[in-house]
Amino acid sequence: MGTVGTGVAKLLLDHGDRTARHAGRTLWLKKAVVRDLSKPRDVELPDDVVTDSIDDVINDPEITVVAQLIGGLEPARSIMLQLMEAGKDIVTANKALLAQHGAELFTRARELGRTIAFEASVAGGIPIITNISQCLSANQIQSLEGILNGTSNFIVSQMDEKGASYEDVVREAQRLGYAEADPAMDVDGTDAAQKLAILAHLAFGASVDWSDIPCDGIDGLDPADLIYASKLGYRIKLLAVATLAEDGLELSVGPTLVKIGTPLAEVRDAYNAIRVIGDAVGPVFYHGLGAGQMPTASAVTADIIDTAVGRTRLTFETLEYFCVDQPPRVKLRDADTLIGRYYFRLPVSNHPGTLAAITGAFAEDGISIASVIQHESGDDSPSDQPVQLVVMTHEATEGAARSATTKIEKLASVTGPVVRFRVKG
Amino acid sequence: MGTVGTGVAKLLLDHGDRTARHAGRTLWLKKAVVRDLSKPRDVELPDDVVTDSIDDVINDPEITVVAQLIGGLEPARSIMLQLMEAGKDIVTANKALLAQHGAELFTRARELGRTIAFEASVAGGIPIITNISQCLSANQIQSLEGILNGTSNFIVSQMDEKGASYEDVVREAQRLGYAEADPAMDVDGTDAAQKLAILAHLAFGASVDWSDIPCDGIDGLDPADLIYASKLGYRIKLLAVATLAEDGLELSVGPTLVKIGTPLAEVRDAYNAIRVIGDAVGPVFYHGLGAGQMPTASAVTADIIDTAVGRTRLTFETLEYFCVDQPPRVKLRDADTLIGRYYFRLPVSNHPGTLAAITGAFAEDGISIASVIQHESGDDSPSDQPVQLVVMTHEATEGAARSATTKIEKLASVTGPVVRFRVKG
Ligand SMILES: NC(=O)c1ccc[n+]([C@@H]2O[C@H](COP(=O)([O-])OP(=O)(O)OC[C@H]3O[C@@H](n4cnc5c(N)ncnc54)[C@H](OP(=O)(O)O)[C@@H]3O)[C@@H](O)[C@H]2O)c1
Ligand SMILES: NC(=O)c1ccc[n+]([C@@H]2O[C@H](COP(=O)([O-])OP(=O)(O)OC[C@H]3O[C@@H](n4cnc5c(N)ncnc54)[C@H](OP(=O)(O)O)[C@@H]3O)[C@@H](O)[C@H]2O)c1
Numbered sequence: 001m002g003t004v005g006t007g008v009a010k011l012l013l014d015h016g017d018r019t020a021r022h023a024g025r026t027l028w029l030k031k032a033v034v035r036d037l038s039k040p041r042d043v044e045l046p047d048d049v050v051t052d053s054i055d056d057v058i059n060d061p062e063i064t065v066v067a068q069l070i071g072g073l074e075p076a077r078s079i080m081l082q083l084m085e086a087g088k089d090i091v092t093a094n095k096a097l098l099a100q101h102g103a104e105l106f107t108r109a110r111e112l113g114r115t116i117a118f119e120a121s122v123a124g125g126i127p128i129i130t131n132i133s134q135c136l137s138a139n140q141i142q143s144l145e146g147i148l149n150g151t152s153n154f155i156v157s158q159m160d161e162k163g164a165s166y167e168d169v170v171r172e173a174q175r176l177g178y179a180e181a182d183p184a185m186d187v188d189g190t191d192a193a194q195k196l197a198i199l200a201h202l203a204f205g206a207s208v209d210w211s212d213i214p215c216d217g218i219d220g221l222d223p224a225d226l227i228y229a230s231k232l233g234y235r236i237k238l239l240a241v242a243t244l245a246e247d248g249l250e251l252s253v254g255p256t257l258v259k260i261g262t263p264l265a266e267v268r269d270a271y272n273a274i275r276v277i278g279d280a281v282g283p284v285f286y287h288g289l290g291a292g293q294m295p296t297a298s299a300v301t302a303d304i305i306d307t308a309v310g311r312t313r314l315t316f317e318t319l320e321y322f323c324v325d326q327p328p329r330v331k332l333r334d335a336d337t338l339i340g341r342y343y344f345r346l347p348v349s350n351h352p353g354t355l356a357a358i359t360g361a362f363a364e365d366g367i368s369i370a371s372v373i374q375h376e377s378g379d380d381s382p383s384d385q386p387v388q389l390v391v392m393t394h395e396a397t398e399g400a401a402r403s404a405t406t407k408i409e410k411l412a413s414v415t416g417p418v419v420r421f422r423v424k425g
Numbered sequence: 426m427g428t429v430g431t432g433v434a435k436l437l438l439d440h441g442d443r444t445a446r447h448a449g450r451t452l453w454l455k456k457a458v459v460r461d462l463s464k465p466r467d468v469e470l471p472d473d474v475v476t477d478s479i480d481d482v483i484n485d486p487e488i489t490v491v492a493q494l495i496g497g498l499e500p501a502r503s504i505m506l507q508l509m510e511a512g513k514d515i516v517t518a519n520k521a522l523l524a525q526h527g528a529e530l531f532t533r534a535r536e537l538g539r540t541i542a543f544e545a546s547v548a549g550g551i552p553i554i555t556n557i558s559q560c561l562s563a564n565q566i567q568s569l570e571g572i573l574n575g576t577s578n579f580i581v582s583q584m585d586e587k588g589a590s591y592e593d594v595v596r597e598a599q600r601l602g603y604a605e606a607d608p609a610m611d612v613d614g615t616d617a618a619q620k621l622a623i624l625a626h627l628a629f630g631a632s633v634d635w636s637d638i639p640c641d642g643i644d645g646l647d648p649a650d651l652i653y654a655s656k657l658g659y660r661i662k663l664l665a666v667a668t669l670a671e672d673g674l675e676l677s678v679g680p681t682l683v684k685i686g687t688p689l690a691e692v693r694d695a696y697n698a699i700r701v702i703g704d705a706v707g708p709v710f711y712h713g714l715g716a717g718q719m720p721t722a723s724a725v726t727a728d729i730i731d732t733a734v735g736r737t738r739l740t741f742e743t744l745e746y747f748c749v750d751q752p753p754r755v756k757l758r759d760a761d762t763l764i765g766r767y768y769f770r771l772p773v774s775n776h777p778g779t780l781a782a783i784t785g786a787f788a789e790d791g792i793s794i795a796s797v798i799q800h801e802s803g804d805d806s807p808s809d810q811p812v813q814l815v816v817m818t819h820e821a822t823e824g825a826a827r828s829a830t831t832k833i834e835k836l837a838s839v840t841g842p843v844v845r846f847r848v849k850g
Contacts, residue, residue, distance in 0.1 A: 011563050011705060022562035024743035119560075125706035127560030134736070135544075135552030137447035138436050138726035263688070263712065280436060281550040281713065281723035287688065288709035298705035301563035309743050311559070311736045318449035318734050 001034045001041050001050075004093050004120070005069040007297025008304070009043045019301065023308040031057050054079060058086040065307050067091045067300050077101050084114040089312070091303040093120035093296055096185075098322075099194035099210040102201070106322035115316040117303035122195040123148055123272045125295030126288040127302065132202045132276070133319060139278025141203040144242040145424070148195040150270035150290040151179045151186035152218045152238040156255075157268045160226045160235060166219070178270050188217035189238065189253045196240040196253060201321065203276075204242065205329030206249050214335050214398075216254035225345060225419055228373060228390045229257050232343075235265040236421065248333035252422070257343050259425035263287070336399030341370070341423040344393070346408060347386040347416040354413040358389065361407040365400040367393050386415045392423065426459045426466050426475075429518050429545070430494040432722025433729070434468045444726065448733040456482050479504060483511040490732045492516045492725050502526050509539040514737070516728040518545035518721055521610075523747075524619035524635040527626070531747035540741040542728035547620040548573055548697045550720030551713040552727065557627045557701070558744060564703025566628040569667040570849070573620040575695035575715040576604045576611035577643045577663040581680075582693045585651045585660060591644070603695050613642035614663065614678045621665040621678060626746065628701075629667065630754030631674050639760050639823075641679035650770055650844055653798060653815045654682050657768075660690040661846065673758035677847070682768050684850035688712070761824030766795070766848040769818070771833060772811040772841040779838040783814065786832040790825040792818050811840045817848065 001009065012019060012029040020026045032045055037052050057063050066088045070076040076097050080090055090109070092098070098105070098121055109116050119129045123146070132141065147153050151173060158169045170187070173179035185191050190210075197210035218238050229236050234257035243250045258265040263285050267273040272290025277283050289295035306312045320326045348354050355372075362369055375388040393401070405418050426434065437444060437454040445451045457470055462477050482488050491513045495501040501522050505515055515534070517523070523530070523546055534541050544554045548571070557566065572578050576598060583594040595612070598604035610616045615635075622635035643663050654661050659682035668675045683690040688710050692698040697715025702708050714720035731737045745751045773779050780799075787794055800813040818826070830843050 007705070015563075015565070018565060019563065022744065126709060127556060130555070130560050131552060134731065135555050135727055136723065137730050138440075138444065138723045140440070140443060261691075263691075266686075266688075266691075278723060280432070280719040280726075282717075282720055284551060284711070284713040286709070286711060289707045292707075294705040295707055298561065298563045298703060301705075302560055305562050306559065310739050314735050314739070319447065 001032050002069060002071070003293050004296045004300060005032070005067065006042045007293040008067055008069070008300050009045065010294075011297055011301045012304075013043065013045075019305060023305045025308060027304060027308060030060065030063050033057060054082070057088070058082060061087075063088060065089045065091060065304055067304060069093055069300070071096070073097055073100055077105070080105060081108060084109055084112050087112075087114070089115045089117075089307050091117045091300055091307060093118070093300055095121040095191070095194045095198060099197045102198070102322040103207075103324050107324055109316070110323070115307060115312045117307055117312045118198075119303045120296050120299035122198055123274060123286075123288070124150070124290040124292065125298050126272055126274065126286045126290065127299060128199065128274050128286060129202065131284075131286065132199065133315060136276065136278050136281060136284070139280045140244075142244050142277045142279055144199055144203055144240075144274060144276050145264060146196070146199070146240045146274040147237055147264060147267050147272050148240045148274070148290065149186050149189075149192045149238055150272055151183055152192070153267060153272070154178045154270040155187065156218055156221065156226075156236060156238060159221065159223055160230070163223060165223060166221055187219040189215040190217075192238060192240045192253045196242060196251060200242045200249065200251055204244060204249050205326075206251075206332065207328040208251065208332060212332070213251045213253055215252070218255055221255060222419065224388065225421070228345060228388075229343065230260070231373065232257070232371070232390075232392060233260050234258060234423065235260055237264060237267065239264070239424065244330065245333060247337070249330045250333045250338050252335075252338070255421050257421055257423040262425045264424075336397060336402070338398040339395050340398065341395055342393045342401050343421045343423050344391040344405075345419040346389045346391070346414050348389045349413050349415055350385075350387050351413055355389075357411050357413055358391075358408055361411065362391070362393070362404050364407065365396070365404040367396040367400050367404055370394050426457050427494060427496070428718050429721045429725060430457070430492065431467045432718040433492055433494070433725045434470065435719075436722055436726045437729075438468065438470075444730060448730045450733060452729060452733060455485065455488050458482060479507070482513070483507060486512075488513060490514045490516060490729055492729060494518055494725070496521070498522055498525055502530070505530060506533060509534055509537050512537075512539070514540045514542075514732050516542045516725055516732060518543070518725055520546040520616070520619045520623060524622045527623070527747040528632075528749050532749050534741070535748070540732060540737045542732055542737045543623075544728045545721050545724035547623055548699060548711075548713070549575070549715040549717065550723050551697055551699065551711045551715065552724060553624065553699050553711060554627065556709075556711065557624065558740060561701065561703050561706060561709070564705045565669075567669050567702045567704055569624055569628055569665075569699060569701050570689060571621070571624070571665045571699040572662055572689060572692050572697050573665045573699070573715065574611050574617045574663055575697055576608055577617070578692060578697070579603045579695040580612065581643055581646065581651070581661060581663065584646065584648055585655070588648060590648060591646055612644040614640040615642075617663060617665045618678045621667060621676060625667045625674065625676055629669060629674050630751075631676075631757065632753040633676065633757060637757070638676045638678055640677070643680055646680060647844065649813065650846070653770060653813070654768065655685070656798065657682070657796070657815075657817060658685050659683060659848065660685055662689060662692065664689070664849065669755065670758060672762070674755045675758045675763050677760075677763070680846050682846055682848040687850045690850075761822060761827070763823040764820050765823065766820055767818045767826050768846045768848050769816040769830075769833075770844040771814045771816070771839050773814045774838050774840055775810075775812050776838055780814070782836050782838055783816075783833055786836065787816070787818070787829050789832065790821070790829040792821040792825050792829055795819050
């Protein structure tokens with residue numbers, strides 16, 4: 001009965017006609033388990049519904065579906081196992097748990113003849129799980145590009161629109177309830193990487209540990225980069241990308257320059273969006289609220305309905321998601337071989353030969369430069385004040401870009417760490 | 426074995442591993458029925474597969490699912506009934522047939538214990554049917570706005586971008602294969618109205634005859650209106666709209682001014698897009714290819730897979746789509762009471778008092794004017810040459826807008842028919 005659980009209770013209690021029509025039967029909210037019975041809740045629950053004992057659920061044979069909406073790994077994992085052992089089918093929104101323990105939980109569900117539905121675990125209200133698992137099932141998905149963390153997108157959009165600093169916007173996001181008291185997992189890319197790991201499993205059959213996905217967050221993003229990007233015709237977005245190539249799957253999460261005017265660049269505020277390319281269907285673009293009480297409850301409740309109708313069981317039995325006996329259908333590409341265009345920003349001292357040294361370092365790694373912006377320091381600033389050099393490259397491998405970064409950071413004329421982002425579109 | 430049928434055959438034949446994985450069993454293409462055996466087809470079919478006799482399907486008990494991909498009403502309707510009587514489940518892309526005979530076909534299917542899946546009938550590759558029927562099932566849908574006809578959108582986009590005439594772009598669209606030899610049903614709004622009737626049934630339980638939907642097409646659209654719209658910050662799109670209000674459902678299809686920068690305004694070429702607002706999920710936006718061989722085949726094949734898995738049956742048995750025993754859950758609003766903003770363009774003679782007469786006519790119907798553009802005729806043009814007067818109104822009822830139109834067309838200073846479009850956003 002946290003944020004999402006309360007939303008689900010509202011839908012089940014206030015809109016029984018609607019859920020009954022779609023489920024072909026009335027869905028009864030029999031129990032709501034809380035830790036603290038005295039804590040006020042945002043929805044009025046019938047008297048005998050609230051309990052602080054999970055045993056009231058486990059021992060009630062009339063309860064067949066449980067929406068398990070505790071966050072984090074424990075006790076969420078143990079409770080889910082307990083519930084499945086008691087014969088309950090599970091609906092969950094917990095991507096951290098699935099990204100970490102998906103194989104264990106799905107294997108146990110299969111052994112026990114139970115199901116796990118998890119639409120709400122990725123992109124909140126956007127039904128991307130069902131779309132990939134069912135609607136686009138005639139396709140080989142070729143790529144996925146997603147803005148999967150609403151908090152990060154809110155922060156970046158606000159920095160962009162208001163020219164505000166990262167710290168100021170985070171405080172504002174916390175005030176508005178978009179960011180949690182500790183938004184670390186949102187802003188460092190962890191949440192997006194966990195969601196990408198789930199999507200990559202569904203779309204490509206990849207079995208990937210989310211912590212193996214090359215991942216940068218937007219924490220500490222410098223407003224200067226948003227301004228340079230916009231001068232170049234781009235916005236910076238925290239993009240989660242999965243691309244299938246001949247030699248494997250490329251996965252990455254990081255701040256990325258996205259061409260202004262393309263759909264992903266126009267995703268504002270706490271919205272999420274996903275662009276999927278299938279070999280038959282072509283590009284399909286989804287945009288909606290990736291978090292929040294009611295959008296997430298919409299996804300959880302759709303899963304409860306699907307479980308009641310029996311569709312979840314058919315899908316679960318047909319698709320071998322998180323099945324340890326199944327070898328992964330695709331392997332990850334060596335990150336060093338990934339090809340992309342790059343944005344570099346370097347603080348440099350404005351001395352003769354600086355540009356030559358830097359362009360030389362790029363050339364040494366075979367990286368060709370597409371454009372350079374040198375931000376002039378004002379007339380009255382001393383010539384030893386660092387200036388910002390922005391370099392856009394043509395296509396290069398990640399390995400070459402990393403090697404060039406290391407070389408450049410060692411140059412005497414480069415006065416601080418190099419900022420490097422990928423460029424799309 | 427037309428455009429779509431050939432695409433489905435390709436997916437089934439070339440990607441058996443993929444469809445088998447998602448269907449949990451191998452899907453065999455047993456028969457392909459054609460009219461003319463000697464006509465060359467774009468896919469190589471195994472020897473005993475092609476037949477010109479539907480009886481080869483009807484009498485084969487091993488065939489359980491038939492993708493019925495003939496267009497138009499007959500013989501499509503009779504063949505579908507015959508197939509269901511022979512125990513086959515149906516997948517179809519034929520929106521004209523469903524919009525016209527949905528109740529009959531679905532009732533018969535229910536009597537016979539058969540299913541009909543129809544994802545491909547609306548918006549081609551965008552899986553909007555499954556999204557509304559399943560993924561958003563916890564919501565009361567509040568509105569749907571869609572660009573549902575790719576041919577019309579291609580024509581309008583090209584006119585907009587190239588400043589070309591309607592006739593020239595239609596010829597170009599035919600050359601490129603976007604428009605059929607006779608694109609009448611596409612450009613006059615019929616196709617969009619049929620699709621809207623299907624969506625309105627799924628989303629709102631409306632039982633509406635598509636021909637009762639107020640409907641204008643883009644045939645004969647004047648490039649001048651695209652230019653004026655763009656000066657005002659809008660693009661013109663053929664928009665299909667369903668909005669739920671207290672007193673019923675509003676449905677309409679027509680060229681509509683959509684604010685530049687909003688997602689629907691940015692839909693180009695032959696793409697389709699749909700913006701759905703649900704009371705829990707908020708706005709969800711879908712964008713993709715609404716027609717074409719492989720996008721449509723993607724939807725048909727997903728339906729074949731769903732039918733094989735058994736999901737289609739569960740959905741079909743649960744939701745009472747096109748069920749004649751079910752009273753419609755919503756009634757249509759009286760079109761005259763619909764409220765909207767309007768764009769008017771009037772050819773007027775440039776005489777003193779003209780503007781007073783026109784604004785007076787608007788005032789008489791209680792319509793207040795938001796802005797006026799009077800297109801100056803060149804200095805050397807004679808003063809009796811008509812000039813174009815463009816009026817944007819504040820909110821007014823459709824009834825008032827129509828009444829004002831009639832009055833204005835009777836004014837002596839108005840030299841030709843009035844162009845009137847709705848305005849969104
Ligand atoms: N919020 C969103 O927008 C959103 C979107 C997508 C996915 N999710 C996922 O949904 C899950 C829930 O998120 P949330 O935002 O609803 O979190 P939340 O507001 O913190 O709610 C978590 C709830 O779990 C309860 N809980 C914890 N341990 C429990 C126990 N042992 N027994 C009974 N209840 C226990 C807490 O009880 P108390 O109230 O007594 O503390 C709290 O009500 C998380 O996995 C999250 O990642 C959330
Ligand atoms: N094309 C698209 O992008 C698209 C998108 C969405 C939905 N749809 C819908 O899908 C359906 C098919 O469209 P399409 O573009 O594939 O049309 P199409 O290319 O004209 O194909 C129709 C096929 O039906 C065959 N046919 C007609 N009567 C027949 C009969 N009695 N027995 C056997 N075959 C018969 C025709 O055979 P012959 O080849 O021998 O003439 C032709 O191959 C239509 O309902 C359309 O509205 C099409």
